[in-house]
Every structure is written in C-alpha cells, then in structure tokens.
Amino acid sequence: MKRIIKWFFMLNKRLFKKASFVIILALIPLCIGLFTSVAQKEKGFLHIILVQTDETDAVSEDIINKLTSSPSVIRFSKSSSPQEATEAVSTGKADEAWIFPSDTKGRIDAYVKYGADKFITVISREKTVFSMLSREKLSSAVFEYTAKAYYLDFARAEYEGLDKLSDEELMEYFENVSIDEELFVFSNPASSDTQDESGAVNYLTTPIRGLLGTLIMICGMASALYLMKDEQNGTFSWASDRSKLPIGFASMFIAVLNISVVAVISLTVSKLNTALVRELLVTFLYCICCTIFCMLLKLIISNMKLFAVIVPLVSIISMAVCPVFYNTHLTFQLFLPPTYYVNATYQDNYIIYMGLYTLLCFALCMLICFLKNIRTKHFR
Secondary structure (H helix, E strand, C coil): CHHHHHHHHHHHHHHCCCHHHHHHHHHHHHHHHHHHHHHCCCCCCEEEEEEECCCCCHHHHHHHHHHHHCCCCEEEEEECCHHHHHHHHHCCCCCEEEEECCCHHHHHHHHHHHCCCCCCEEEECCCCHHHHHHHHHHHHHHHHHHHHHHHHHHHHHHCHHHHHCCHHHHHHHHHHCCCCCCCCCCCCHHHCCCECCCCCECCCCCCHHHHHHHHHHHHHHHHHHHHHHHHHHCCCCCCCHHHHHHHHHHHHHHHHHHHHHHHHHHHHHCCCCCCHHHHHHHHHHHHHHHHHHHHHHHHHCCCHHHHHHHHHHHHHHHHHHCCCCCCCCCHHHHHCHHHHHHHHCCCHHHHHHHHHHHHHHHHHHHHHHHHHHHHHHHHC
C-alpha cells in the first residue's frame, strides 16, 4: 500500500512540472469564472427597446413591466421616445423596437370589435429566426388583454340579458374562473444546474459542463502525449511488457483525476453542480472512461506528431457534435466521451451506457495490444 501511495505521489508530482498540464488545470476555474461573471451581466440573444408613447397609459405600462421583469433570453430596455428607439435600431445598438400606442386599451378594443389595423409598431433591423420568435413573446404579453376584450365583446353580442351588467361585473366572472390543470407541462432535468437565483435557466452557463467534459478529455489526450514522450525516453523501460500498459494507464488516470477534482470543486463553488454524491460518482467513472478512450487513441495512433494533430481535431469535433452548446442527437456523438459526461449527470441510463462504452474501449485496447504482441513475436 505504501508503494502505491509513493507511486501516486511521484507520478502526480512530475505532472505539475509540465507547463501544459498546469495551463489546462488553470483553464478550468478561469473558464467557469468567466462564464459566471458574464452571466451576471445584461445578456440576451436579442436587444429589444420598448417604447411607451403615453406614460399615463396603464395597459402599455403593465405590458412593458411584465416583459422587462420576466426571465428571458431577450434583453429588454425602455426608451422615452419612438425617435430615440428608431435611431438605436438603425445604428445597431438594438435589434428591434416595440412602440406601444397612447391609448392601448382603446386600440385593442377596436382591433377586437372592428378588425382595425394592428396597434403595436415593430421596427426591426433585419428579419432573423430570433426576431420572428420574439414576436411570440409580444403576442403572449398582449394576449391577456385581447382575451378580455374578446370575452366582453362576445358576451355583449351573444347574450342580451347581460346588458344590465357593467364591464367590471362581467370581468368578475372572467377572473373568478379557475383552471387548475396545465395545458402543457414542461420539464428539463438537464437545466437543474444552470438556474439562477430566480429559478430561471441561465443559458450562458449551460455549456459549462460540456466544456469541462471536453477539457478533461483534452487532458487525457495530453497525458497520452506525455506517456509517448516517456516511452521515447525509456522512462519505464525497466518494467516488463505486461506491466507497461497498467503503468501507462495509471500515469494517464492521475492526470485526468487531477483535472476532474478541480472541475468538481469549481462547479461546486460556482453552484453549478448536482447532488455531490452523484457528481463524484459520474466524474470518477468519466475519469476512467476518458483515460481508456485516450489510451485507445494512443494505441491506434502511435506516432507522436500525428497524435498531436489529432488532439485539437477531436476536441473541436466533440464540441460540435456532443451536447456542449446544443444537442445534435447525431449517432456519432456516442463515440465521444463528453456525451456520456453531460448526459450521465442527469440520466441514470447514461451511467450504464458510459460503463458499456468504457468496457468496449477497454476491450479494443486489449485486442490491439494482443495483435501488436503477436506481430512483435512474429518479426523476432
């Protein structure tokens, strides 16, 4: 046992003498700190300016307040005049401007009763998917008032006996109807670690786990390069052929484990972690998974220069295909470790999948080693 601890200490110590390893180690808290600090600032895929033409208009004021106070991936700001908002859109300071009329309630009633012209002016810099989707946000904000107007208009037109009741009395029936059932129920277990204090998902911190998974894998590939260098220098030449694979695995695993410990600590400090026991279990299994995956790559690509070229290529493909920024649902993502790290954190079945994936990579490692030994004996 003392010998194992000594080996662990010595292999660990030599890692911190390598500048590239220390840089990768420092990147983790740096990346998380950068993402979380940016997440605290104003953010949004779109910047939309809201203009209240008449500051005494209660309806437009209420709509604007609801838009600005609700959590959203759209950044809303207010402007005092349509001219100022239009100039901001034309100069690129904002993507759109929504201008509300002076008598919003009257315009809504006219729209409902007579099919009058649209009553909210939208000034857009360019037509994009995000700008078109933002109109749904506007429609939902205005719907509350149009629904009430449609209700009153229908009640007055269809039931003459209600003429004796005032609008306020009719609205009492509207407001008192309570529907407990939800038409849609949304849930997203993968967002539990990216919520801010209000309970809303912060999309700026969502990719952090996927990026960390990729960074841990990069560390594994870097440790494979270190092992190749050790083999060139004859560092483990004293060991038997049967011992070299476990020694190589141990040296790579210690490097990955160091990075993973820093990753878990950084996630916990930033309050982006899941339950600690699950976090530790998934991270430990991912360490083994990454180590064996990188060992497999090393056995397949034994040329050090070619392997160094493969490292950035595999990293970029992982960020593009795996669920880092967006889940592509491509089958190819199942061949890369970050997919299992991200999904296993929230889905139990992916813990099993990661185990099976690790066993498959291990089996391939054993097969390649076996074939290489046969080839070596044949040429002797």
